[in-house]
Amino acid sequence: EVQLVESGGGLVQPGGSLRLSCAASGFTFSSYAMNWVRQAPGKGLEWVSAISGSGDRTYYADSVKGRFTISRDNSKNTLYLQMNILRADDTAVYYCAKGRGAVDIKIDYWGQGTLVTVSS
Amino acid sequence: QSALTQEASVSGTVGQKVTLSCTGNSNNIGSYAVGWYQQISHGAPKTVMFGNSLPSGIPDRFSGSKSETTASLTISGLQPEDEADYYCSTWDYSLSAVVFGGGTKLTVL
Numbered sequence: 686e687v688q689l690v691e692s693g694g695g696l697v698q699p700g701g702s703l704r705l706s707c708a709a710s711g712f713t714f715s716s717y718a719m720n721w722v723r724q725a726p727g728k729g730l731e732w733v734s735a736i737s738g739s740g741d742r743t744y745y746a747d748s749v750k751g752r753f754t755i756s757r758d759n760s761k762n763t764l765y766l767q768m769n770i771l772r773a774d775d776t777a778v779y780y781c782a783k784g785r786g787a788v789d790i791k792i793d794y795w796g797q798g799t800l801v802t803v804s805s
Numbered sequence: 806q807s808a809l810t811q812e813a814s815v816s817g818t819v820g821q822k823v824t825l826s827c828t829g830n831s832n833n834i835g836s837y838a839v840g841w842y843q844q845i846s847h848g849a850p851k852t853v854m855f856g857n858s859l860p861s862g863i864p865d866r867f868s869g870s871k872s873e874t875t876a877s878l879t880i881s882g883l884q885p886e887d888e889a890d891y892y893c894s895t896w897d898y899s900l901s902a903v904v905f906g907g908g909t910k911l912t913v914l
Contacts, residue, residue: 780849792903
C-alpha cells in the first residue's frame with residue numbers, strides 16, 4: 686500500500702525558512718517522480734514543484750521559483766521541500782504526491798498534508 | 806486563473822448521472838491523460854480516475870473520457886458520499902508544469 690507522510694510544517698515568520706519532508710513507503714521510491722502541491726485556506730489545489738525519480742530533473746511553479754528547492758534522498762525514501770523567503774501567501778496545507786512514473790510527473794497518490802502558516 | 810477550466814458547481818439527486826468537465830488546450834489535455842481528484846471537506850485529495858482507468862477501491866459508477874481538449878468525469882448513480890470538490894489535472898508541456906482546474910463543488914441533493 687502506498688503511504689506518503691508529510692512532516693515539518695508549522696508557524697514561521699515572513700522572510701523565514703522551513704523544510705518539509707515526505708516519508709514514502711509501499712513502492713519503489715526511486716522509480717517514481719514526486720510532487721509538492723499546496724492548498725491555501727478556502728482555495729483550490731496549486732502545484733508547487735516536482736522532481737524526477739533519479740532527481741536529475743526538477744520543475745517549479747513561477748510563484749515559488751528561486752525561493753523553494755525540491756530534493757530527494759532515494760536511500761531514505763524521502764522527499765524534501767526547502768522553503769526560503771516565505772511570504773504570507775505561502776500559507777497553505779502542503780501535500781506530497783506521487784507521480785505515475787520515473788519521469789511521468791502526473792499525480793496518482795497523495796499524502797495527508799502538513800500545514801504551513803506564515804505570519805508574524 | 807487556472808490553466809484548466811471546470812464548472813464552479815454541479816448538483817444532482819441520488820441515483821442521477823452527472824458529468825463534470827475539464828477544458829484545456831493542445832499543450833495539456835490534448836496531449837496527456839487527465840487525473841481526477843476528489844476532496845471531501847478539505848481533507849486529503851484522493852484519485853478517483855486517471856485517464857479512463859479506475860484506481861483500486863473506487864466504485865465503478867465513476868468513469869472518465871476525453872475528447873480533444875476536454876476531459877469528463879461521469880458519476881452514474883450518484884450517492885450522498887460523492888458530495889465533494891473535484892479537481893482535474895495533467896501535465897502541460899509548454900509550461901513544464903502540472904496544471905490544475907479550479908475545482909467543481911458537487912452537491913448531492
